[in-house]
Each structure stands twice: as C-alpha cells, then as structure tokens.
Amino acid sequence: MLMSLSNIESFVSACKELGLKVTPQRIAVYETLKNRTDHPTVEEIYIDVKEKQPFVSLATVYRTLETLEELGLIRRVAYFGNSVRYDANVSHHHHLICLSCGAISDVELNISWTPPEEIMGYKVNTFGLNLFGICPKCQTKS
Numbered sequence: 001m002l003m004s005l006s007n008i009e010s011f012v013s014a015c016k017e018l019g020l021k022v023t024p025q026r027i028a029v030y031e032t033l034k035n036r037t038d039h040p041t042v043e044e045i046y047i048d049v050k051e052k053q054p055f056v057s058l059a060t061v062y063r064t065l066e067t068l069e070e071l072g073l074i075r076r077v078a079y080f081g082n083s084v085r086y087d088a089n090v091s092h093h094h095h096l097i098c099l100s101c102g103a104i105s106d107v108e109l110n111i112s113w114t115p116p117e118e119i120m121g122y123k124v125n126t127f128g129l130n131l132f133g134i135c136p137k138c139q140t141k142s
C-alpha cells in the first residue's frame, strides 16, 4: 500500500517547518508507520523499511523514530507487558489492547470528559483510555 501524495507532502512540509532534513530513510520510516494501524515495534518497522531502503540500519530506524517522536510527528505507546510500539496517529484517540497477543488497535469512543489541568502535583497534558480484552483473532484460536 502506498501512502497518498498529500500525506508525504504534509510530512515533508512539517519536517521543513521544524528544521528537520528530509531524507529518503526518514520518509520511508514515516511512510511505513503511517501505513500500519497495528502500532508496530521498532523491529517490525525496520523489517518493512528495509524492503524500500535495503541499506538502512536498525540504529537509524531507532534514531529516526526518536527524532520524529520528539517533534511530535509520531507517538510512542507502551503498555504493561508490551514492548515499545509506535503510532503515526497523533490525534486524540483511545486503544484496544489484546491481553493474549498484545495487538493494539485504535478505537473511537464517544467520551466527553475533560481531564483536570492539574492533579496530585501533575500538570496534565492529555488522557487516553485503554480497553483490555481478547482480539477477534485470538478468540478464534481458543
């Protein structure tokens, strides 16, 4: 699956705005993540990127993901028992997490709740709900 041109263009212009050099490897990393909705691990992203950029190293993919995360272009998601996973969806959303295989899916929930700006000394930026359960795939396995 190819990312639409407008997505690449908006990524490139976001990079330029943030003063980040646009390299084919950075585009490939972002494109790979954007095309996946399963919140892949660094290793999974690396395997995909290698198909387009055979000379890319795992270290480069790590660094690129860190840079993109620092710039707010992607998000890092980690849950109990899960390794670090990445998410190109930086808009406010919630997650469904499979307790059996660790799959993570975006889920739209109709929740109108505004978190407090400050609680127990924490300045609150955002909130997200995690729904834990068993995914359809794992249900058919058992």
Ligand SMILES: [Zn+2]
Pocket (backbone or CB within 6 Å): 098, 099, 100, 101, 102, 103, 134, 135, 136, 137, 138
């Ligand atoms: Zn599952």
Ligand SMILES: [Zn+2]
Pocket (backbone or CB within 6 Å): 039, 087, 089, 093, 094, 095, 105, 106
């Ligand atoms: Zn997500």
